[in-house]
Amino acid sequence: MQTIISVSGLSKTYDSRFQALKCIDLDIRRGEIFALLGPNGAGKTTLISIICGIVKASEGKVRVDGHDIVTDYRAARAMIGLVPQELTTDAFESVWATVSFSRGLFGKPANPEYIEKVLRDLSLWEKKDNKIITLSGGMKRRLLIAKALSHEPEILFLDEPTAGVDVNLRRDMWQLVRSLQASGVTIILTTHYIDEAEEMADRIGVISKGEIILVDDKAELMRKLGKKQMTLHLQSPLEHIPPALAAYQLELASDGNELIYTFDAQRERTGIVALLKGLNDAAIVFKDLHTTQSSLEDIFVSLVKEEK
Amino acid sequence: MNWHAMRAIYLFEMARTRRTLLQSVISPVISTSLYFVVFGAAIGSRIDEVEGISYGAFIVPGLIMLSLLTQSVANASFGIYFPKFTGTIYELLSAPVSYIEIAAAYVGAAASKSIILGLIILATAGLFVPLQVAHPVWMLLFLVLTAVTFSLFGFIIGIWADNFEKLQLVPLLIITPLTFLGGSFYSINMLPPVWQTITLFNPVVYLVSGFRWSFYGVADVAVGISLFMTLSFLAVFLAVVAWIFKTGYRLKT
Numbered sequence: 001m002q003t004i005i006s007v008s009g010l011s012k013t014y015d016s017r018f019q020a021l022k023c024i025d026l027d028i029r030r031g032e033i034f035a036l037l038g039p040n041g042a043g044k045t046t047l048i049s050i051i052c053g054i055v056k057a058s059e060g061k062v063r064v065d066g067h068d069i070v071t072d073y074r075a076a077r078a079m080i081g082l083v084p085q086e087l088t089t090d091a092f093e094s095v096w097a098t099v100s101f102s103r104g105l106f107g108k109p110a111n112p113e114y115i116e117k118v119l120r121d122l123s124l125w126e127k128k129d130n131k132i133i134t135l136s137g138g139m140k141r142r143l144l145i146a147k148a149l150s151h152e153p154e155i156l157f158l159d160e161p162t163a164g165v166d167v168n169l170r171r172d173m174w175q176l177v178r179s180l181q182a183s184g185v186t187i188i189l190t191t192h193y194i195d196e197a198e199e200m201a202d203r204i205g206v207i208s209k210g211e212i213i214l215v216d217d218k219a220e221l222m223r224k225l226g227k228k229q230m231t232l233h234l235q236s237p238l239e240h241i242p243p244a245l246a247a248y249q250l251e252l253a254s255d256g257n258e259l260i261y262t263f264d265a266q267r268e269r270t271g272i273v274a275l276l277k278g279l280n281d282a283a284i285v286f287k288d289l290h291t292t293q294s295s296l297e298d299i300f301v302s303l304v305k306e307e308k
Numbered sequence: 309m310n311w312h313a314m315r316a317i318y319l320f321e322m323a324r325t326r327r328t329l330l331q332s333v334i335s336p337v338i339s340t341s342l343y344f345v346v347f348g349a350a351i352g353s354r355i356d357e358v359e360g361i362s363y364g365a366f367i368v369p370g371l372i373m374l375s376l377l378t379q380s381v382a383n384a385s386f387g388i389y390f391p392k393f394t395g396t397i398y399e400l401l402s403a404p405v406s407y408i409e410i411a412a413a414y415v416g417a418a419a420s421k422s423i424i425l426g427l428i429i430l431a432t433a434g435l436f437v438p439l440q441v442a443h444p445v446w447m448l449l450f451l452v453l454t455a456v457t458f459s460l461f462g463f464i465i466g467i468w469a470d471n472f473e474k475l476q477l478v479p480l481l482i483i484t485p486l487t488f489l490g491g492s493f494y495s496i497n498m499l500p501p502v503w504q505t506i507t508l509f510n511p512v513v514y515l516v517s518g519f520r521w522s523f524y525g526v527a528d529v530a531v532g533i534s535l536f537m538t539l540s541f542l543a544v545f546l547a548v549v550a551w552i553f554k555t556g557y558r559l560k561t
Contacts, residue, residue: 014561015561052401053401053402053561054398054401054560055560056556056560056561073404074310074404074406075404076404077402077403077404077486080402082398082399082402084395084398086395088394088395088396088398089394089396090396091394092324092396093320093323097320097323100316101316101319101320102399103312103316104312104313104315104316105311105312105313105316105317105399105403105405106313106403106404107312107313107404107405108311109312110310120435140508147399235539239355293346
């Protein structure tokens with residue numbers, strides 16, 4: 001797949017000597033939804049800000065569709081739309097005026113039909129003549145997206161798009177991102193909501209303390225790191241696990257009514273068949289069983305813990 | 309050149325002026341009119357002519373300069389400070405615009421406003437005192453140059469300021485005193501010799517003197533020197549703006 005953004009050897013040390021990024025290498029593929037996942041202060045926003053031209057890199061290079069972001073910043077920035085994390089808007093301008101302003105700022109001639117389409121897609125058309133200050137938080141968030149889309153960017157950065165957004169709006173936002181992807185826009189979103197990354201992303205990068213500690217396809221990541229658990233609901237409670245089954249490292253839960261077996265889903269032999277046979281031999285009867293797969297959240301927590 | 313961006317910024321700033329018409333245009337006109345009433349009519353009628361010009365007419369160029377300087381600085385500094393304050397500057401920094409384009413658009417808008425204001429005050433003054441403009445082209449030249457120069461100065465202040473207090477500090481503590489002491493209301497020939505020399509270190513003297521010359525053909529310093537000094541200030545402020553953008557001072561971390 002074609003690379004649209006290429007980050008190499010990128011470091012950032014702020015004047016306060018805080019090193020926000022440590023030699024980041026990252027490629028974003030054309031047309032994908034890439035989720036940058038990490039705890040607060042991991043460097044997500046710094047990375048985005050450098051690519052978008054708001055923060056200067058200390059070292060390293062970034063190319064956007066082959067254009068260096070420093071020497072060829074006009075071509076690079078014209079391709080990018082940025083939705084910032086904070087709801088930073090003007091106050092007294094109308095919705096229409098501020099979105100049209102953004103389009104002009106990014107060097108595009110006025111195109112009222114396109115602006116109308118963007119506002120309609122974001123359910124802001126009815127509010128087009130309203131002053132920004134009268135909008136609700138969710139509307140302001142959508143307004144920022146409208147501004148970012150006003151110049152028809154090929155790449156969209158969404159910095160924590162659903163922070164402080166209610167459940168319905170969150171669903172709408174995800175829907176919107178998918179339709180943008182379908183129209184060919186490459187999307188990079190940062191989030192610390194794992195379910196968001198899990199729901200949306202094609203690939204996931206995990207950043208912690210200024211370092212990218214992992215980049216992988218979402219499915220691959222889940223497969224690689226995913227632990228599965230099998231829970232057996234027993235017919236009658238068990239006081240202790242029979243010594244014959246010690247090798248399986250089983251856990252007792254719910255006052256002995258449940259047996260939990262944790263296994264690695266990608267291993268060839270999961271041991272389930274042997275375990276069930278062993279239970280049979282030990283005359284332990286179960287009435288039901290189910291398996292669960294660890295979520296990205298579990299994976300993420302274990303990754304960040306390892307880092308420490 | 310990203311003309312669309314410059315146009316967008318310019319129109320955005322001019323729209324802000326229209327929204328705040330009362331504050332940006334009407335209030336300076338009213339305060340200038342008060343000066344005319346007090347100094348021109350009430351006190352001025354008891355003052356002899358200055359250099360052959362009635363006192364009321366004599367102070368007109370100085371009063372226009374006073375408004376031009378304070379309004380250029382105020383407009384331009386606020387125009388660039390406000391996006392920094394609200395955070396909307398992110399958009400400006402991430403847009404495919406060069407710093408020169410940003411500065412040109414903001415300074416151009418601020419200068420346009422103060423030029424319009426200066427002309428309105430000139431027209432208002434015409435209602436109070438008989439006016440003559442001996443050198444209209446020079447008058448416009450000084451008007452435009454001063455507006456651009458001090459809008460650049462305001463732009464610099466707006467970038468430097470990191471709170472509202474600093475934004476007010478320079479106009480209040482530097483611009484206003486220098487204008488009052490720069491011969492807006494008197495000819496520096498009226499001062500004792502020592503003070504005449506000291507006054508020559510006040511940059512506003514050259515602006516007011518040149519501007520007054522374009523009206524009445526009389527000046528405290530030669531008009532060539534006035535023009536040279538105005539262009540020098542312009543050059544200094546341009547250099548500072550160039551440095552700010554080169555280093556990203558107070559704009560980029």
